[in-house]
Amino acid sequence: MSAVSVFLLCIAAIFLIGIVGELVFARTGIPDVVWLIVVGIVLGPVAGLVSKASLMDAAPYFGALTLVVVLFDGGSELKLRELSQAAGRGTLLAVVGFLLAILFVAPVAMLAVWLEVLPESWTWMHAVMLGTILGGSSSVVIMPALRKAGLAPRIANLVNLESALTDVLSVVTTGAVIQILSHRVSGGAGTAAFTLLKSFGIGVGLGLVAGLLSILVLRKLRRSAYAYPLTLGALLFLYVLVDELGGSAALAILAAAVMVGNAPALSKAIGLAKTARLSHNVKGVHGEITFIIKSFFFCFIGAMLGPPWGGLLFGVVVGLVLYAARVPNVLLCTWKSGLSTPSRGLVSVLFPRGMAAGVLAMMPHQAGIPGTRELPVVVFSAVFTTILLFAVGFPLLKKRLPASDLVPPGELDAALSGVPADASMTADASMTADATASPLAALAGQPADATEVDPGAAPAAETSIPLVHPKE
Numbered sequence: 001m002s003a004v005s006v007f008l009l010c011i012a013a014i015f016l017i018g019i020v021g022e023l024v025f026a027r028t029g030i031p032d033v034v035w036l037i038v039v040g041i042v043l044g045p046v047a048g049l050v051s052k053a054s055l056m057d058a059a060p061y062f063g064a065l066t067l068v069v070v071l072f073d074g075g076s077e078l079k080l081r082e083l084s085q086a087a088g089r090g091t092l093l094a095v096v097g098f099l100l101a102i103l104f105v106a107p108v109a110m111l112a113v114w115l116e117v118l119p120e121s122w123t124w125m126h127a128v129m130l131g132t133i134l135g136g137s138s139s140v141v142i143m144p145a146l147r148k149a150g151l152a153p154r155i156a157n158l159v160n161l162e163s164a165l166t167d168v169l170s171v172v173t174t175g176a177v178i179q180i181l182s183h184r185v186s187g188g189a190g191t192a193a194f195t196l197l198k199s200f201g202i203g204v205g206l207g208l209v210a211g212l213l214s215i216l217v218l219r220k221l222r223r224s225a226y227a228y229p230l231t232l233g234a235l236l237f238l239y240v241l242v243d244e245l246g247g248s249a250a251l252a253i254l255a256a257a258v259m260v261g262n263a264p265a266l267s268k269a270i271g272l273a274k275t276a277r278l279s280h281n282v283k284g285v286h287g288e289i290t291f292i293i294k295s296f297f298f299c300f301i302g303a304m305l306g307p308p309w310g311g312l313l314f315g316v317v318v319g320l321v322l323y324a325a326r327v328p329n330v331l332l333c334t335w336k337s338g339l340s341t342p343s344r345g346l347v348s349v350l351f352p353r354g355m356a357a358g359v360l361a362m363m364p365h366q367a368g369i370p371g372t373r374e375l376p377v378v379v380f381s382a383v384f385t386t387i388l389l390f391a392v393g394f395p396l397l398k399k400r401l402p403a404s405d406l407v408p409p410g411e412l413d414a415a416l417s418g419v420p421a422d423a424s425m426t427a428d429a430s431m432t433a434d435a436t437a438s439p440l441a442a443l444a445g446q447p448a449d450a451t452e453v454d455p456g457a458a459p460a461a462e463t464s465i466p467l468v469h470p471k472e
Contacts, residue, residue, distance in 0.1 A: 010043055010049060013043075014036070014039060014299050017035050018295035020035070025144075025145075031144075031352070031387060031390065031391050034387060034388065034391050036295055037298050037305075037384055038302060039299050039302060040300060040302020041303070043299065043302070044303030045303070055300060055304060059300075059362045059366075062296070063363070063366075064239070065236075065293070066297055067250060067253075067359045068236060069286075069290055069293050070355050070359070071250060071257060072256075072257045073257075073286065075253070075255075075257025076258070089334065090165070091165060092333045093159075093329065094165035095165075096329050096332060096333055097137075097325070097329040097333075098135040098136060098166055098170070101131055101136075102128055102132060103131070104131075104321050104322070104324060105127070105131035105134060105321055105325075107127070108317065109122070109131075112314050113127075117310045117314050118371070119371035122371055125177065125180060125181055126181065126371065129174060129177040129364065130318075130378070132169075132177055133174050133357050134170075134318065134353055135166060135169060135170050136163070136165075136168075136170035136353070137159075137351045137352060137354075138167075138357070139164050139167055140354045140355050141352045141354045141390065142159060142160070142350055142352065143160055143163065145394065149394075149398060150406050151346075151398075151406065154337075154339070155339065155343055155346070155347065158347070159350045167356045168254060171250045171356060172248070175363075178363055178364055178367050178369065179199065181367075181369045182367040182368055198246070198247075200247075200251055202242060202246065202248070202252075203247040203250070203251030203252040203255070204251050204252070205247075206241065206247065206252050207252035207256040207259075208255050210238050210255075212259060214256060215263045217230075218260070218263055219267075227282050228285040228289075232286075232289075238252055239252065239253055300358075301358055301380045302384075304377060305377065305381060305384065307377075308374055312378075313381075314378055315378040315379065315383075316382070318378065318381075318382040318385075319353075319382040319384070322386055323386070323389055326348055326349075326351045330347050334347065340404075340405055342401050342405070343405050346398060349389060349390050349394055351389075351390065352389075353386045353387070357379055361375055361379035362376055
């Protein structure tokens with residue numbers, strides 16, 4: 001069999017496993033990313049069809065594209081109105097969890113340096129960087145799981161918001177640490193702080209400008225077949241422009257995505273006659289692109305799991321340490337929240353790491369930081385460990401939840417299908433259908449908005465995809 005035939009069969013297998021994995025997930029609660037990682041392990045370390053060296057060569061290109069897609073996906077679903085409503089405990093859970101992950105992981109990393117598992121060149125700043133890379137839970141894994149699990153809004157809102165915010169914290173903080181370690185930030189503390197603020201300012205400033213321009217353009221592209229290629233092309237151009245100007249490209253993409261995601265409210269605020277919003281076409285195509293990127297990336301993670309075995313085993317230890325940091329975070333941030341004990345136990349396992357951590361793991365070596373070539377192996381192993389803990393714990397702990405912590409089956413079916421259970425709950429079910437669809441709801445090919453809205457019609461009430469609204 002020719003190399004081209006093997007390549008095509010591998011791609012076909014990845015797509016099929018991704019689809020079958022989602023069907024299995026719907027029945028068993030086991031995330032589809034587990035099967036994708038297993039496929040990667042088979043294609044790489046087991047069968048040897050994909051070499052680690054070739055994957056490392058492709059990693060910079062694949063990683064940059066993945067980062068753009070992930071940040072746009074998550075940022076466009078962060079609704080400002082919902083952030084203000086659920087910002088309390090969700091923000092606390094995100095920030096405290098991120099800090100605890102660093103505090104738990106960094107000392108363990110320095111112990112690994114002493115044991116010669118990690119390079120001698122590693123410093124405490126390297127150890128902190130490992131903590132920031134793995135500091136955030138994965139919205140790619142969590143949000144689809146919560147959407148189909150039918151958890152009560154007070155639980156789903158809390159964890160969805162946390163996962164969205166920690167992705168942002170991981171990307172921004174890791175970018176800053178990489179700049180310091182790669183000596184792009186030098187001099188005293190004042191100089192370093194100024195350089196970082198300048199980098200963030202360029203990123204946020206150009207991102208907001210790009211987002212504002214997007215709001216103006218969106219009104220003209222609602223029914224255009226070229227809306228998504230133009231959107232993706234503009235995001236890639238923005239990433240390159242900001243990076244060349246010395247700004248934070250990740251922050252620029254995120255700022256633009258938040259602007260686009262809140263286009264209906266912002267277009268009203270600036271007095272536009274017609275409300276701008278992402279079209280059904282853009283959401284649907286982006287969902288399919290995200291599914292493809294996700295399928296390839298988690299297979300990539302599996303294929304990279306291999307020697308050095310010390311790094312692989314250390315990654316498993318780091319995954320367990322992240323769970324140890326998760327437990328006190330949940331106990332602290334849900335104290336007097338009204339959540340039941342089983343619910344707090346469930347939230348404790350909702351901490352899988354994913355695509356953001358995987359992309360960030362490749363950036364230090366790309367930036368020329370010594371001693372980080374094998375860092376992806378450690379991070380990917382930790383990611384797989386956290387996903388396994390989530391995959392085992394989530395379905396088991398969900399069975400212990402009281403009925404009050406679950407959405408009634410009729411309302412859940414209506415939310416997933418987008419059809420209200422009865423005429424009296426039409427508006428509320430419509431809100432729930434949009435709200436329960438994650439930023440990656442279209443992974444299954446089902447965009448959140450089932451019908452296209454006439455641009456000339458009155459704008460619909462703004463709803464949120466990542467957060468779930470309780471029935472009033």
